[in-house]
Each structure stands twice: as structure tokens, then as C-alpha cells.
Amino acid sequence: MSATPMLWPRRLPQVGREAIIAEPSPRDSMAAIALAAAVIEARHGERIMASFAADHVIPDAGPFRDAVRTAVEAARTGKVVTIGITPDSPSSAFGYIKAGAGLAEAPGAFAVEAFTEKPDEETATAMLDEGGYSWNAGMFVVSTSVLLAHLSRLQPTLATGVREIAAAWDRPERDQVLARVWPTLTKIAIDHAIAEPVAAEGGVAMVPGDFAWHDVGDFDSLASLLKAGDDGAIRIGRTSPVSLVDADGAVVVGGTKPLAVVGISDAVVVETDEAILVTRRPAAQRVKDVALPQ
Template structure:
């Protein structure tokens, strides 16, 4: 899935180049890193990418730069959340093999331990083949309030550490997140899934039939243009705007979770990016033309903007790009989306 806007990483991530197309952590973009995790591995087909119409050329350029080929690139005519995006991919796969497994991966996540990720996927294969909708519960290391959580239930397969899902929990307040961290039964919801394409469509038909109908109809009317698969616009737009968690995972009786500790981050904020980048002995993470004097715990990110110098700053974020400049305390990172909205209202962003 590669259609997000990444507004919480403004001004580096913006409408013309969202975060999944940027090398935020390493030399490759986040989309390229996601493809690389399974590319050419035994048992895996070429990736199937779902993106937006506006981002199609970016996807093609990233594939060319990385030397990757794909099964297809599906371009949504408009954003309708993750359930419709996954549903059109499932319809494309099921038309070829309803029993095929599909591994659903957002393209804008960091996974430091790829070996652990691949091991978790291998552990989940049997449950997915048996009709389970498997999600991967990320081992929490601190009481994060910006993520949803998964509570594991009864053991399904002890050898592969597969459990039934007891509950999906929305983003909790701090005290509850601390309790989740302590109890050892709660995991971060990373939004990565493994299931049969046909099973996913059947579950959608049971719980949110309008999503399945829209996806199947849209793919039946799909056309090819410039190397893209274009689902039927009217049919796709008839789909409810709903996430896969709300549409299926929170309702199904067949959800399973595989716990995994793989150095995961959704890099959903500047604070999250600071946490996954290399830092100096004083905790400063610096990219680009920048210096920090007598500072600690700062993220300074320069990409296409003027050089940055800071003096005596603590736990702050300074971002300098051609699109704009952002300065804030690191603990206000979750509020950037509101800043972007105010910038747009003031006519200061494209």
C-alpha cells in the first residue's frame, strides 16, 4: 500500500512527494525498502502495488531506480481508506488464484530486523492457509499513546507462537499504555497482515458487503493505461471509506496475531524519525547541512532548504526544505497535521 500523504512529516513529506518515496532513514526510499524485504524470496511473487492516481509516476520512477519489476500497479481513483485499497488488491489476486496468500505491507514503515520479520511471516503461513486473518503484533518497548494495540488471546499454535486476537484497542491514554506495556499481552498494531485473498473477500462480504462489491465491480471495469491498472472510477468510489481494522479485523472471529520484535516504526512523526535515526552521544540526529552547538536530543533535518545552526536547544525538531521550515519541541510532533491545515488555510502551502 503506497498511497498515503504523510502530512505529519511536513515539510519534508508533502503532496508532491509523500514520505514513502523518500530516503528518510537509509539510502533507499521507504517504498524501496518495503519491496526489498520480500523481493525475489522463494515463494513470493513480484509485488502488487496499490497507490493513488497522482502518485503513479513516482511509483514507476522508484521501481526503475531500484531495478524492481511488479505484478501490477493499481491506482485508486480516490482515497477511500485501507479496506477498499486492500480489497481491490484481493480482487486482482483472487481473479487469478482465490487461494493465494497476500501479505499486506504499508510502504512507509521502518523494520530494522528484517530477519525477524521474515521469520514471523513464515510462522504465520500455516494459520493463514487455514483461513485465519493474521496480523503481526509489534513488541512494545515503551508506553506509546500514538499507536493502537492488539491483545492476544488463546493459543492457536504454540510452536509458531500464534494466538487468537482477544481485542483491538484504540490509541490509549498514557496510564493505560503503561499498563499494557507491563502486562505482556498487548502489542502495537502495525497494520501488516497475511491472509488468503478469497478469505478476505468473503470476510468483507460478511461484514461490509459494500466494500467487496465496490472492489469486485471496480476491478471488473478496470482498464490499462501507461502501465497502470485503473479500477472503474464510479464503482470504486461507491465503496464506504473505512479502514481494514474497522471493516474486518475488529469484527471477524478468525483474527490471529503473531508477536514479533523487529525494530518496527511507522515513522509517523518527527519524533518517531528521531528515534530510528543514528544519534550522536548527546542524542542529536542530524541530516544535511546543519550544526548544533551545546544541544541535546534534537532532530535537525535539512533537505533542499537553507543550512541550519542551533545553539543551546534541547529536545527540538528543526526541518529545512524547499517547501518550508518547521521548528518545534519534539514532544509536539503529533500536532504537525494541525499546523499543515493552518498553513493551507493561510495559503502558505501548495
């Protein structure tokens, strides 16, 4: 949704430009997903839609497709459906989904008892020991009418706004309406806007995703999928010289000047035309907390 529209014809040439809906500025996930739902309904009537983050790597597509098919059938019962990832460690980097009883009307899907925000490692370990928990990967499958109905009830201003934009999407006044309405939409994630409150009402189901999955949402997770060079450096978009001294696990991204890292394990150095970032892989998720002076 937030990718630059001009890039998409090159990446997905089989997808027509009219199928690309790009948000003009970030308003978190709920506004983007709701706008897509509203445009789908305006064009085609009620449909089952799915939302997946673009920064996930799933090596084996077969089991993933199977989980999506099961989620579609569960969504046809009127549930908001999420695909939960089978945990392989007590990670504190992800939220968790607590599964309840199986759904008789949708075999392979389970009622969701609760969502848990990212816990500390001790709590995550206790969850895995208890069993019945999956990682929350932010994958949702739901009927457009069900999603928009929940939104109208829980976030009415947001629902009204996306419907107004959707009504103008295929008309000449699209840009004018988008520029006027989009900045006023509530900035909120789908987890907080829909998933958590609807789960408390018994309206959310979960399909277990028992497949290899990588969230490449930070430099540490991205580096874990790449191979280090002969000098030990993990390079991303960089050909300039790198020298490491007691700096195992270093990740270097971009840049044209020679770089030396001394005595810092798991270092991350990112150079762009606008700024330079220096951090360590264990702190990679804190990049979003940075506020540079203007």
C-alpha cells in the same frame, strides 16, 4: 499502494510494472488492501496475501520472515492474521492487541481477544504489567477470499466497488472505471473495517513478532534512527548551515537558507517548496492535524 507508479521501476526493477497497483488518491488502508485482494483473485484465484506498511524498519529480516511464515499457516485456517510486535516500553504511540489462547491448528498463533486504540501512558503501563499485549503494527496476512467475504458482509459498498475496479484492471477501460468508482469508496482503515469486528467474532489470530522494529511514521521516530552531526543537528536532506543554541535534539529537514534554532529543545524544522513546518519531536504525530488555508 499510494506511491507514485513511475518511481517503482527504479526502486524495484525486478518487479514488473503490471504487478504495481497504485491508488489514485488516499482512501485509507482498507480500500487499497481490498483492491489488491480483488485484483489478485481476478488474476490468480484465491491466494494468501500480506499487507505491510512501507514506513517500517526491521533490521533483522530472519525473525520477521519466520513470523510471516507462521502467519501464512494460520491464514490457511481461514483466520485474518496480524503480526503483533513485542513491546519494549509502555508506549502511547501505538495501538495494542490482546492475545488469547493458542491455536491448535496453527502452532505459534494465538486468538485475538481485542484491539485497543492508542492508550494513555498509564493504561499502556497497566497493559504491559498484565501481560499478553503486543503493539499493533498494522501487519495483516489473510486469504483473499476470506478478506473479501468479510468485506462483503461488513462494508458491502466498498467490496462491490473494488471488485468492479478489479474486473476492469487489465482491460482498456481501467482508467475510466477507476476514476468513476474509486472516489466513492468508503474511507476507512482495515482495523475498523475488518480487524476489530472480526476479532469480536473470534475470526482474528495474532503471531508474536519478537524482532527489532521501528515505526518511522513521524519525524521523531525517523530521527531516532539517525546520527546527529558535530553541531548536534540531525539533518535529513539538508546541506545548508545550521546553528543551534540551547536546542538539543533538533531535526532539520530540507531547505536552502541558513537556519538558527534558539532555546527550543527537540525542535523540528521542515522546509519544502510549498510550506515550512515548525514543531517539536514530542508533538510530531500531530502533523496530520494541520489544515493549511488554500
